[in-house]
Amino acid sequence: MSVALTCLQSFACFGGTVSFYEHGSQVCRSPMRFAVYQPPQAQIESVPVVYFLSGLTCTEENFMAKAGAQRYAAELGLMLVVPDTSPRHTGTPTEDADWDLGTGAGFYVDATQAPWHTHYQMYRYVTVELPALIAQEFPAKPEAQSICGHSMGGHGALICALRNPGRYRCVSALAPIGAPMRCPWGEKAFSHYLGSDRNTWKVYDASELVLNTSGCCPILIDQGLQDQFLSEQLKPELFEQACIQAGCDLTLRLHPHYDHSYYFIASFIGEHLQFHAQYLRA
Amino acid sequence: MSVALTCLQSFACFGGTVSFYEHGSQVCRSPMRFAVYQPPQAQIESVPVVYFLSGLTCTEENFMAKAGAQRYAAELGLMLVVPDTSPRHTGTPTEDADWDLGTGAGFYVDATQAPWHTHYQMYRYVTVELPALIAQEFPAKPEAQSICGHSMGGHGALICALRNPGRYRCVSALAPIGAPMRCPWGEKAFSHYLGSDRNTWKVYDASELVLNTSGCCPILIDQGLQDQFLSEQLKPELFEQACIQAGCDLTLRLHPHYDHSYYFIASFIGEHLQFHAQYLRA
Numbered sequence: 001m002s003v004a005l006t007c008l009q010s011f012a013c014f015g016g017t018v019s020f021y022e023h024g025s026q027v028c029r030s031p032m033r034f035a036v037y038q039p040p041q042a043q044i045e046s047v048p049v050v051y052f053l054s055g056l057t058c059t060e061e062n063f064m065a066k067a068g069a070q071r072y073a074a075e076l077g078l079m080l081v082v083p084d085t086s087p088r089h090t091g092t093p094t095e096d097a098d099w100d101l102g103t104g105a106g107f108y109v110d111a112t113q114a115p116w117h118t119h120y121q122m123y124r125y126v127t128v129e130l131p132a133l134i135a136q137e138f139p140a141k142p143e144a145q146s147i148c149g150h151s152m153g154g155h156g157a158l159i160c161a162l163r164n165p166g167r168y169r170c171v172s173a174l175a176p177i178g179a180p181m182r183c184p185w186g187e188k189a190f191s192h193y194l195g196s197d198r199n200t201w202k203v204y205d206a207s208e209l210v211l212n213t214s215g216c217c218p219i220l221i222d223q224g225l226q227d228q229f230l231s232e233q234l235k236p237e238l239f240e241q242a243c244i245q246a247g248c249d250l251t252l253r254l255h256p257h258y259d260h261s262y263y264f265i266a267s268f269i270g271e272h273l274q275f276h277a278q279y280l281r282a
Numbered sequence: 283m284s285v286a287l288t289c290l291q292s293f294a295c296f297g298g299t300v301s302f303y304e305h306g307s308q309v310c311r312s313p314m315r316f317a318v319y320q321p322p323q324a325q326i327e328s329v330p331v332v333y334f335l336s337g338l339t340c341t342e343e344n345f346m347a348k349a350g351a352q353r354y355a356a357e358l359g360l361m362l363v364v365p366d367t368s369p370r371h372t373g374t375p376t377e378d379a380d381w382d383l384g385t386g387a388g389f390y391v392d393a394t395q396a397p398w399h400t401h402y403q404m405y406r407y408v409t410v411e412l413p414a415l416i417a418q419e420f421p422a423k424p425e426a427q428s429i430c431g432h433s434m435g436g437h438g439a440l441i442c443a444l445r446n447p448g449r450y451r452c453v454s455a456l457a458p459i460g461a462p463m464r465c466p467w468g469e470k471a472f473s474h475y476l477g478s479d480r481n482t483w484k485v486y487d488a489s490e491l492v493l494n495t496s497g498c499c500p501i502l503i504d505q506g507l508q509d510q511f512l513s514e515q516l517k518p519e520l521f522e523q524a525c526i527q528a529g530c531d532l533t534l535r536l537h538p539h540y541d542h543s544y545y546f547i548a549s550f551i552g553e554h555l556q557f558h559a560q561y562l563r564a
Contacts, residue, residue, distance in 0.1 A: 012508065012539035014549045068350030068548065226294065257294035266350065267296045 005137055008033070014074035015040035018064050027121045027129045030087040034130065035060040036138060037070050041077035048144035048169075048280035049079045049134060050273065053126065053153030053160075056185070057104045060084045063150075066262040072270045076277040081134055083126055085152070090119040100185055101192055107180075108156030109204045111193040120193060123204070127160050127167070146217075146276045150174045150265055151229070152185070158206035158219070158239075165215040169279035172220040172272045174265050175227055178239030179207040185233050207242040216248040220275045222268045224258025287419055290315070296356035297322035300346050309403045309411045312369040316412065317342040318420060319352050323359035330426035330562035331361045331416060332555065335408065335435030335442075338467070339386045342366045345432075348544040354552045358559040363416055365408055367434070372401040382467055383474055389462075390438030391486045393475040402475060405486070409442050409449070428499075428558045432456045432547055433511070434467070440488035440501070440521070447497040451561040454502040454554045456547050457509055460521030461489040467515050489524040498530040502557045504550045506540025 010019040016039040025032040041047050050073070052063050063069065063082045073080050086106030088095075092115050095102035106122035135142040146169045149157035154176020161171035180186025181201050190201045202208040210216060223236050230236075236252060243250040258264040292301040298321040307314040323329050332355070334345050345351065345364045355362050368388030370377075374397050377384035388404035417424040428451045431439035436458020443453035462468025463483050472483045484490040492498060505518050512518075518534060525532040540546040 011541060011543050011545035012506070012537075012549070013545040018545050065544065066347050068353065070545075070548065071350065071353075071552070224294070255294075259293060261293050262347065263293035263295040263300050263352075266352065267294070270353070 005133070013037065014070045016042065016070065016074055018070065020060065023133065025087070025125060025129060027124045028087045028119050030090050030119045032084060032087060032125065033060045034081060034083040035064045036082075037064065037073055037080040038138065039074045039077050039079060042079060042139045046139045046141045047077050047079050048146070049081055049140045050276050050280070051126065051145065051147040051157070052080055052082045053108060053147065053149030053156040054082065054085050055151030055153050056085070057099055058085050059104070062262070066266065067269050068266045069269045069273060072273040076273055078273060078277060078280065079138065079140055081130065083130055086122065087119040092116060092119055101189055105152065105189065107152060107189040107193065107204075108159065109190070109193050112200070113193060113195045116193050123160075126156065127164060144169065144280045146170045146280055148172045148272055148276065149176065151234075151260065152177055154221070155180055155186070155206060159204050159209060161217055161219070162206060162209040162213050163203065165213060165217070168217055169282070170218045170220070170276055172275055174222050174268060174272070175224060175229070175234055175260055176206070176221060176236070176239070177234055178236045179205060181205045181208065182238060183233045183235060207239045210239070210242045210246045210248055213246065216246070218279065219243070219248060219250045220272060221250065221252045222272070223252065223254050224260065224264050225254055225256050226258060227260045229260055287415070295319065296352045298324065298352065298356055300352065302342060305415065307369070307407060307411060309406045310369045310401050312372050312401045314369060314407065315342045315366045317346045317364040319346065319355055319362040320420065321356045321359050321361060324361060324421045328421045328423045329359050329361050330428070331363055331422045332558050332562070333408065333427065333429040333439070334362060334364045335390060335429065335431030335438040336364065336367050337433030337435050338367070339381055340367050341386070344544070348548065349551050350548045351551045351555060354555040358555055360555060360559060360562065361420065361422055363412065365412055368404065369401040374398060374401055383471055387434065387471065389434060389471040389475060389486075390441060391472070391475050394482070395475060395477045398475050408438065409446060426451065426562045428452045428562055430454045430554055430558065431458065433542065434459055436503070437462055437468070437488060441486055441491060443499055443501070444488060444491040444495050445485065447495060447499070450499055451564070452500045452502070452558055454557055456504050456550060456554070457506060457511070457516055457542055458488070458503060458518070458521075459516055460518045461487060463487045463490065464520060465515045465517060489521045492521070492524045492528045492530055495528065498528070500531045500561065501525070501533065502554060503532065503534045504554070505534065505536050506542065506546050507536055507538050508540060509542045511542055
């Protein structure tokens with residue numbers, strides 16, 4: 001498989017460029033797609049990078065098309081990098097059978113169990129392979145990066161930051177799955193990708209990781225109180241309790257009226273990017 | 283058919299609410315859908331209304347999901363009203379055969395020709411029936427309204443404003459079809475909806491109307507120079523020439539790099555809503 005980076009589409013946007021790419025991923029042994037917003041500042045200098053991890057069923061396109069983040073990224077001089085949420089069309093049996101497992105549902109873990117372990121290596125993909133590619137191919141400041149995500153991607157952002165102290169200047173999440181070992185989405189995904197030994201799940205559970213981290217970057221979380229997944233799947237109170245116990249720097253904001261949709265993401269992504277810019281520029 | 287207004291879905295967004303409605307349209311003799319963004323200010327007072335007319339293939343959802351307009355509308359205290367681009371599922375023969383005729387392609391005209399004339403009455407729908415419904419059911423200042431649109435909807439916005447002096451405080455368009463009688467999209471739609479007598483087309487052609495209007499509100503147009511439809515379909519230069527001849531208040535801005543997509547709309551919708559607010563608050 002070629003590892004070459006192919007630009008599939010490119011759009012001018014707020015003085016910068018939204019582009020969609022495909023490349024041959026070594027760790028996923030599969031073509032992978034991602035989107036990049038390069039702000040106008042990237043035409044003349046290297047800029048900090050914010051990774052955005054999307055939620056269940058999303059591709060690399062949803063956030064770019066619906067969140068309205070480019071305006072803020074252009075103002076703040078931030079590059080946005082948005083990977084797809086899983087490998088696709090890998091031939092893995094049942095990969096398209098469920099919307100919350102396989103395609104569109106990589107859960108940002110490195111699968112250890114058949115048939116998933118051949119291609120579903122999203123943790124190493126988003127923490128190692130993709131950042132190396134971005135550093136090589138784009139005008140990015142590799143030492144200035146941070147990470148953000150929504151729902152399944154909020155879980156992803158939190159575990160990437162908690163497992164790699166010093167790698168990300170800060171982390172933020174919109175309606176994240178806060179304790180995946182203790183909710184149906186997480187239990188289903190982890191049991192298939194990681195097997196039945198729950199001890200192996202702990203390195204992918206933010207509420208477990210935060211209790212054992214050696215150093216935790218600032219965390220911002222926004223959560224809508226009309227979110228249909230709040231009490232069964234997201235459980236921000238469990239992550240909050242763990243952060244209090246661990247003494248972590250968490251800001252958790254609860255918003256009446258807001259649900260789980262992109263209208264919620266769009267409403268708060270500007271404040272998230274301002275939060276990121278404050279640490280990325282420091 | 284019931285004319286009752288049904289709220290299908292509602293989402294908190296930037297302190298206000300995005301809602302999707304269906305009602306029984308009298309003029310289209312069909313259910314019609316539209317979207318409304320009510321800014322936070324609408325909770326305590328009546329606010330001005332900006333109508334947004336969408337382009338070919340769009341529904342009432344595209345603009346709300348992709349343009350990022352709610353942030354600006356919330357800041358400026360503007361209600362946004364976005365109708366669907368045609369009746370749907372009317373049983374009109376061939377309504378779904380072409381993407382640029384029938385469903386998703388009402389072209390904001392009142393059809394006079396069979397089989398379209400029974401349901402395809404989008405001009406009266408957007409200029410008369412929908413504004414009356416909005417005035418009755420929402421906290422709108424009916425005397426403070428303006429209109430905007432993209433592509434086919436830019437054509438729609440221009441003809442609505444030009445045919446109704448005093449009705450709209452201003453009009454703006456992103457990549458509008460500027461002279462529909464002189465481009466393939468317009469010629470196809472007008473010949474089917476209005477028949478072969480081109481004299482009957484002139485009341486739906488902005489470049490014709492502007493030569494005979496008794497009073498023209500301020501007009502803002504943005505156009506990307508990488509727009510794939512620029513030279514064959516949009517032809518802003520024809521509308522510009524007509525405005526110069528008529529002495530109309532036109533600002534036409536040409537933007538290198540930008541194409542016809544929602545990434546273009548998102549990049550400039552903020553300036554459009556600021557343009558509208560300046561006249562709606564006067």
